[in-house]
Amino acid sequence: MGLRSKLLVCATLECESKEEMMASMEKAKEEGADLVELCIDSMSFSHISEVEHLLKQRILPSIVSFRQNSAKSTCIGDSRKACLQVLRRAIELDVEFVEIELEVASDVVLSELMNKRSNTKIIVSSYLNGGTPSKEKLGNLIACLQCTGADIVKVVIDVIYITDVAPLFHVLAHCQVPLIARAVGDRGLISQLLGPKYGALLVWGSLGGNSIPGLLSLVSIKQVYKLDYVNSDTKVFGVISNPVSHSKGPLLHNPAFRHTGYNGVYVPLLVDNIKEFFRVYSCNDFAGFSVGIPHKEEAVRCCDEVHPLAKCIGAVNTIVRRPTDGKLVERRVANGEAAIASPVSGKTFVLVGAGGAGRALAFGAKNRGARVVIFNRNFERAKALAEAVSGEALPIEHLDKFCPENGMILANASAVGMQPNTSQTPVSKEALESYELVFDAVYTPRNTRLLQEAAEVGATVVSGVEMFVRQALGQFKLFTGGLAPEDFMRKVVLEQF
Structure with missing residues (x-):
């Protein structure tokens, strides 16, 4: 929309007391927030003076908000009265922004707030729950918000699918007034990550690396994504997965x-x-x-x-x-076959998992002259893959007892052992004694239980991190049309994994 001069990163603070609010504000400042949203409705307070003290002591530019339907029962009076009292006091104290919900923002209320203010900017917001609106409905809502005369308008929506975020990008790109737009939940995360590409005024982050659906940590925004660099010309790449939060690609x-x-x-x-x-x-x-x-x-x-x-x-x-x-x-892009350093010709190659990664490993092992034996929870999928590579499929229940010979190679291409289920392993420690080499495609964590126990019984182990790095190098070259900075990327992996 051409109105953004500098992307602002905001931390939402929902705390029960003034002391907790102040401590969280200190944390937000340390982690690089440009401003904070003080959700006064989350506080328990009996007198407006408690809120006044908080606002006077703020150490970052602030948005003061008060959502009626989430107000603490112990706050002063009824929620509407408390909301208006808080917003009036914030304006009197020259707080940078106040947010008022569209349902509360009558002509009389907004006129009063605008007449009282000197430097405060007024945000009028709408929170949409239950179903994702179309581009047309969102456009009509934003027009309604704009008609209030607010300095900034704000829309927050629930989404069911990641595709539901697309209308939000459309209105961001075409809105003629400063607009704050956000989709909540894990599938709404790209509304924050890609919002700056479409002209977003600000993005939201969480404190201390806390995991909040649909929100990145402030540290990630500042240090990993550096969204200040994202603009309308930025090309978008990503990892398509479900789940996806474990991915180290970003x-x-x-x-x-x-x-x-x-x-x-x-x-x-x-x-x-x-x-x-x-x-x-x-x-x-x-x-x-x-x-x-x-x-x-x-x-x-x-x-x-x-x-x-x-x-x-x-x-x-x-x-x-x-x-x-x-x-x-x-x-x-090589999908891990080359990560297995030991020659496989003539060896028994035991594969756990018959999905996409497993299929690539099975074909790679077969092409190198291995005897391929496949185990998978869905036995029909194992049989189909075995037929495709002229291999053998066995029920997953037989895996621990499968031992036709010593010196076999094991490759785990399933999700067993991946975060958060790090205590799991596809093969018992006792059964691992039959294997000469064990490869785990899981790379979160780097050293899975499978690899730990394989090393303890004397097998050579290969981490999925090597497969990940090789694949990332190849993909980066394809994405950019140039050479991947291998030394730099390997250094990043050592620091981050």
Whole structure:
């Protein structure tokens, strides 16, 4: 919308007491917040003087808000009366911003607040729950908010799917007044990460690395994503997965973009329906994707062009959008086969998992002359993959007792042992004694229980981190059309993992 001069990062503070509010404000300042939202409705207070003391002692520019339907029962009077009293006092104290809900903002109330203020900016907001509005409905709501005469308008929506965020980007890009827009929940996270691309006035962050659905930590915004650098020309890349919060891709690709001077941002994309995702986010600015569980196989059907090997495997891990015609093109990146350093020719290669990553490993092992044996929770999927690679499938219940020979190779391509379920392992420690080499595609955590126990019984272990790095290097080159900064990216991995 052309109105943003500097992206502001805001921390929302919801605390029960003035003392907690002040401590949280100190924390927000330390972590780089430009301003804070003081949610006065979260406080328990019996007299307006408690709020007054907080506002006088604030150490950061502040938005004072008071949502009626979430006000503490112990606050002064009824919620509407308390809301107006708090906002009036904030304006008298020259607080930088006050937020008033559209339902409260009658002509008389707004006229009074505007007449009282000297420097305070007034935000009129609407919180939409239960169903995602269309572009037209959002546009009409913003027009209604704008008609109040507010300095800034604000819309917060619930979303069910990541595709529901698209109308928010549309209104951000076309709004002619300062607009704060946010989608809440994990699937709404991209409203914050990509908001600056479409002209967002500010983004929201959480304190102390706390995990809040739909919010990044202030530290991530400032140090990993550095959203100040995101603008209308920024190319969007990301990892399509479900779940996706464990992905380390953003920790690696975003610093690498900045290191090379490439105008790109790499974001986690929590996708439920990959076909619908590509239908909605179809512009050339959505330029490249890593594909994770459980979408690797369905992604084949979403691509306009697929490498013959990927067709054979039936799964893809990297997609780029060709800028000349916007078509989705699968591009081959080594998916871990090379990470297994030991020669596999003539060996028994035991694979756990028959998804996209497992299929790539199975084909790679077969091409290197291994006997491939596949275990999977869904036995029918194991049998289908075994047939494709002329291998053998066995029920997952037989895995611990499978021991036709010593010196076998084990590869875990399932999600067993991945955060947060780090105490799990696909194979018992006793059974691991039959294996010469153990590879785990899981890289969060770096040293899984499987790898720890394999090392304890004397097997050579290979972490999924190596597969991740090799894949990231290849993808970065495909995304940017240039060489990946390998030394830099490996240094980042050592620091972050």
